[in-house]
Amino acid sequence: MFKQTAGEKLIEQLIEWGVDHIYGMPGDSINSIIEPLRKAKDKIKFIQVRHEEAGALAAAAYAKLTGKLGVCTAIAGPGAIHLLNGLYDAKLDKAPVLAITGQVETDLMGTDYFQEVNLDRLFDDVAVYNQRIMSAEQLPAVVNQAIRTAYAKKGVAVLTIPDDIPRFEVGKEARITTNFTVKQELAPQKDDLNKAKVLIEQAERPVILAGNGVHGERETLLAFAEKIGAPVVLTLPGKGVIPDKHPYCLGGLGLIGTKPSYEAMQEADFLLMIGTSFPFTGFLPEHAKTIQIDIDPTQIGKRVPVDVGLAGDAGATLRWLTEQISRKEDREFLEKNQERMNKWWEKLEKQExxxxxxxxxxxxxxxxxxxxxxxxxxxxxxxxxxxxxxxxxxxxxxxxxxxxxxxxxxxxxxxxxxxxxxxxxxxxxxxxxxxxxxxxxxxxxxxxxxxxxxxxxxxxxxxxxxxxxxxxxxxxxxxxxxxxxxxxxxxxxxxxxxxxxxxxxxxxxxxxxxxxxxxxxxxxxxxxxxxxxxxxxxxxxxxxxxxxxxxxxxxxxxxxxxxxxx
The missing domain is CATH 3.40.50.970 (Thiamin diphosphate (ThDP)-binding fold, Pyr/PP domains)
Structure with a gap:
């Protein structure tokens, strides 16, 4: 009966998870992974980069663009170290990435062997899941757990695999686990939604700050903005959430932003932050009532004090609020900012x-x-x-x-x-x-x-x-x-x-x-x-x-x- 090696099982699992390419450079401590990757080249492609940092940055960008898992690989020591910059990019921008690194063989670990680096410690801060695989039987369950965690926590999972492990056969005692991830719809508590509804309807000069968490909800965001008569300011990761020249858009905020967005923030009596943990708080209004919507409760109130926090999916939360709130008839503040934005575009067009x-x-x-x-x-x-x-x-x-x-x-x-x-x-x-x-x-x-x-x-x-x-x-x-x-x-x-x-x-x-x-x-x-x-x-x-x-x-x-x- 044919038995798989741990290296072959790893590649099979990546394919089952929908991974169709990996960025990396081959080398001695991952050659036992590269060989089964070569055999599966019709199903999963190896993209040989010239620097591991480029591979990790590409994996992060792929995850940001598609929402799918980005995967990169490197040898122990120098190759693994080179991955760090791209992996931190993925961590900070909340992109699901899997890094597979080699390590010296298990019987050489702890001997200060050639290219031996403490990778467990090296990746401890950057990873939401960081595991060294120590047996062929352990590998299948750990691979599934790593990928599942990367997706669930939108972060970096790191698997460190000593060079001898991929050559061992995976026996029948290997733990079998699930190779898919499930999603949940997160909604704020009704009491919080009702408090938010009251604040929104009291607002006279509302401004929306939309970030990365609103991508894919363009029509939902615009329907809400129209209902309350609020201009929309975009963070840099939120660029493209709505078209830059949409009548409700005031462009970016901060040193890369527009003058109209700055002025709107200075005059606002109400701020709704959606899907963003905007760090440059000096550009936010000081005395406005503030509501923050974020799928991650730990982000709410992280930068500035908020009056109401709504922990839930941005789209679902906005749809509930749009249905429940009354339409704001006074459009004076919105129109004032639209006039400013038109003048801003005229200024930029002269420069261009x-x-x-x-x-x-x-x-x-x-x-x-x-x-x-x-x-x-x-x-x-x-x-x-x-x-x-x-x-x-x-x-x-x-x-x-x-x-x-x-x-x-x-x-x-x-x-x-x-x-x-x-x-x-x-x-x-x-x-x-x-x-x-x-x-x-x-x-x-x-x-x-x-x-x-x-x-x-x-x-x-x-x-x-x-x-x-x-x-x-x-x-x-x-x-x-x-x-x-x-x-x-x-x-x-x-x-x-x-x-x-x-x-x-x-x-x-x-x-x-x-x-x-x-x-x-x-x-x-x-x-x-x-x-x-x-x-x-x-x-x-x-x-x-x-x-x-x-x-x-x-x-x-x-x-x-x-x-x-x-």
Whole structure:
């Protein structure tokens, strides 16, 4: 009778759970897993990345985009350590991810053997489930428990497997458990709902702050907003919950946000936070009555005091409230904010229409908007590029993925790789700064190798520009922010893709139009204005003072400012 090895059982279970691809690099301590993976290549694909961090970031992005389990693998020691950044991204953005790491053989553990690292301790903080497998019989039940926990807790599960375990046979004494997860509908208590109903109907200047937890509930949210006459402000992870140019949308909040959203928050007497644990509390109203809706009770009241907490599913909770509350007839506050938003759009449109050179990043985003289909996947990196995309790219039905809470540089390209694997028939963009792309650029070869047509747009200003701006706002002269970049378009050609270098405004749109028609991965390397600062929608006095101090320092250092005679 044929007996499976533990390695074969592991791959079989992943397939049963619906996993169809794994990101990783092969190596000595996982070769006993790679071999059964090779045998099952018609059912589950191995995506060989050039750096394990890219694999973990791609797994996290895949989970964010699809809600399905992202899976990555690495050897013991250095490979496992490289996974950490992407796994923390998944943890903080609440994405279900499974990491499978190798370990030295069981009889060598504790001997300070080659590449031995205490992986149990290493992954303890990042994981919602963290288990070392010590026998073939233990493996089937632990695999199911790991995946079930990753889904249920929306987090990272880590399985550490010593190199000898996958080669052992799984005997009949192995524990058999269930290989599926179940969902539940969570609803707030009726008393809390009734308290919320009273507060909502008393509100005169209501504002809604919608986050990641409202994705998929667009019509429900808009029906509620219309009923109470409330404008909707979006967190960065919530971008795309409703279209950016919808009459009820005031855009983002905070340093990447809009002036109308800031003003609405300052004037609000009622705030409804839905599916968000917004950390930048200085942008929230100080004296407004506040209700928070979140599926996780531990998030309610975590950032600011709330008057009512509604622990439950955002969609179901909003539907109940919409049915129960009376329609607010006074639309003065809503209309006031709509007028502000119209003026804001006019201001942004002037910036986006600026065809001067060096190319303005706002103008680049407008050109990108013209070539991005309604169902495109937009994987956005971290830095100034986040500001330009959050503020100037008008989401309709596109998918938007970013490293929200960890805000790690380098997430753009791995996110695009995951996006193309998840949605092979959709146009995929990685929108990166030169700093972020430089971190993960080796995996552009991965996109070429696996025939993943995508467009990587690099905002190239030879600068870690967001840090330059932060230093200047502090009143400091910039330091350590210069980058020495290659010609990224030539790099694309060298990798087997297609590259375009754009230095003139007149070449921008034509280059993007050519790129989206290519059947290969492309890089559009756009040289942008390094002096274009990502000023917040509402500038604080302290920021203006700091920036003035910086300018004075710069002038002194360059000898352009003479001291008055004594």
């Amino acid at each position: 229409a600026d065809e001067s050179e060096p190319i303005k990043p706002q103008h680049l985003v407008r050109a990108l908007q013209q070539v991005a289909p309604d169902d495109a996947v937009m994987s956005v990196d971290v830095g100034n590029v986040t500001v330009w995309m959050a503020r100037h790219f008008h989401m309709t039905n596109q998918s938007f993925v970013i490293s929200s809470w960890l805000a790690t540089l380098g997430c753009g390209l791995p996110g695009a790789i995951a996006g193309k694997i998840a949605f092979p028939d959709r146009q995929v963009f990685a929108v990166c700064g030169d700093g972020g792309f430089g971190m993960m650029m080796a995996d552009f070869v991965t996109a070429v190798k696996y025939d993943l047509p995508m467009v990587v747009v690099v905002m190239n200003n030879h600068k870690i520009a967001m840090i330059k701006f932060e230093q200047e706002v502090m009143g400091n002269a910039e330091f350590g922010t210069d980058l020495h970049n290659p010609d990224f378009s030539k790099y694309a050609d060298a990798c087997g893709g297609v590259g375009y270098r754009v230095e003139r405004s007149e070449d921008l749109l034509p280059s993007l139009q050519k790129a989206v028609l290519q059947n290969k991965p492309c890089i559009v390397d756009v040289v942008i204005d390094v002096e274009e600062a990502p000023m917040p929608g509402k500038i604080q006095f302290s920021q203006a003072v700091g920036y003035t101090k910086h300018m004075v320092k710069e002038l002194f250092q360059e000898g352009k400012l003479d001291l008055p005679p004594l």
